[in-house]
Amino acid sequence: NAGVTQTPKFRILKIGQSMTLQCTQDMNHNYMYWYRQDPGMGLKLIYYSVGAGITDKGEVPNGYNVSRSTTEDFPLRLELAAPSQTSVYFCASRRLAGGPSSYNEQFFGPGTRLTVL
Amino acid sequence: ILNVEQSPQSLHVQEGDSTNFTCSFPSSNFYALHWYRWETAKSPEALFVMTLNGDEKKKGRISATLNTKEGYSYLYIKGSQPEDSATYLCAFAPSSNDYKLSFGAGTTVTVRA
Numbered sequence: 434n435a436g437v438t439q440t441p442k443f444r445i446l447k448i449g450q451s452m453t454l455q456c457t458q459d460m461n462h463n464y465m466y467w468y469r470q471d472p473g474m475g476l477k478l479i480y481y482s483v484g485a486g487i488t489d490k491g492e493v494p495n496g497y498n499v500s501r502s503t504t505e506d507f508p509l510r511l512e513l514a515a516p517s518q519t520s521v522y523f524c525a526s527r528r529l530a531g532g533p534s535s536y537n538e539q540f541f542g543p544g545t546r547l548t549v550l
Numbered sequence: 551i552l553n554v555e556q557s558p559q560s561l562h563v564q565e566g567d568s569t570n571f572t573c574s575f576p577s578s579n580f581y582a583l584h585w586y587r588w589e590t591a592k593s594p595e596a597l598f599v600m601t602l603n604g605d606e607k608k609k610g611r612i613s614a615t616l617n618t619k620e621g622y623s624y625l626y627i628k629g630s631q632p633e634d635s636a637t638y639l640c641a642f643a644p645s646s647n648d649y650k651l652s653f654g655a656g657t658t659v660t661v662r663a
Contacts (some may be wrong), residue, residue, distance in 0.1 A: 437593075464649050473559075475639065475655040476594075483649065491650070523593060527649060537582055537643070538596035539651065 434459050437542035439524050445548045446514040454509040454545050456524030464527040465507040466539065467491075467499065469520040476523065482507055514549045521546050552576055554642045556654035563630045563661050570626040571657040573640030577621035581645040585614055585625055588637040588656070597625075597638075630661045 440455045458465065463484050468476040478491030482501040496518055498510040507526075511518060525539040555574045563569045575583060582601045586594040598607040603618040611628045627634050637658045641651035 468653075473655055475554075476641075476653040478650065478652075481650065537599050537648070538584065541593035541595070543593050 436460065437524055437526055437540050439522075439542035439545050441545060442543065443546050445550060446511075447550060448514060448516065450514050451510070451512050452514070452547075454511075454522055454524075454547075456507045456509065456542060457505050458507075458524075458526040458540070458542075459505065460526060460528070460540065461504060462526035462540070463504070463529040464539075465501065466525040466527075467497070467507070467509045468523045468525065469493065469518075470523060470544075471520050479509065479522075511547075516549050519547060519549045552642055552644060552652040554640060554652050554654040556638075556640055556657050558657060559655065560658040560660070563627075563634075563659060565630060565632060565661055565663050567630055568626065568628045569630060569659065570624050571638070571659075573623045573625070573654055575621050575623070575640070575642040575652075576644070577619060579644045579646055580618045580621075580642075581648040582643040583616055583618075583623050584641040584643065584651060585623070586639040586641065587612075588639055590636075594639060625657075627659065630659070632661045632663050635659055635661045 437458045466481045467479040477493045480499040482488045522545045524542040527539045585597040588594040600616040605616040613626045616623045637656040639656045641653045
């Protein structure tokens, strides 16, 4: 299994440009998440999905959109990039609840480092 | 937004010494407490998921305890080694939405050889 993969690894955008961060998991996990990580701030949840066709906002959804047309893919869209969106973005996934508590752990992708200038 | 706090923010440890640090979380509506290890230039990886008050988990030289009644968890590293250098994140899962985690800002451990 490749686990959770993200592309691209790095990207520089100009203010006002748009882009999509790709996330794919091959573990057949129902839950998927997008986080952003800012220095000293920990991970903040942007959007999450509990299954194909179902998405919901997290703590910091403004300026982002998501879709979940398949179990495997959960892309994150930035429509009008702003300097405040400079961050490291992590995608994560988790299996459906049930079984030992360790089954609740989230699996993270390698991250996308985005700079908006 | 659920308040999860970790202290200290960072610490330096001499190789061979033991250390511990704290995660504080809401004591009500508790479902689970996660610990993740995050090495530089890598992605976070789960260490423990703890659900029961009084739980103790161990993986090699790293162990964790959980007190859900007072809302804290300790992570211990025994005989620290340079490869233990990482940021350790804790995350709280409420029973109302156990699939959504609120993360602390992390404790960054640097082990000096």
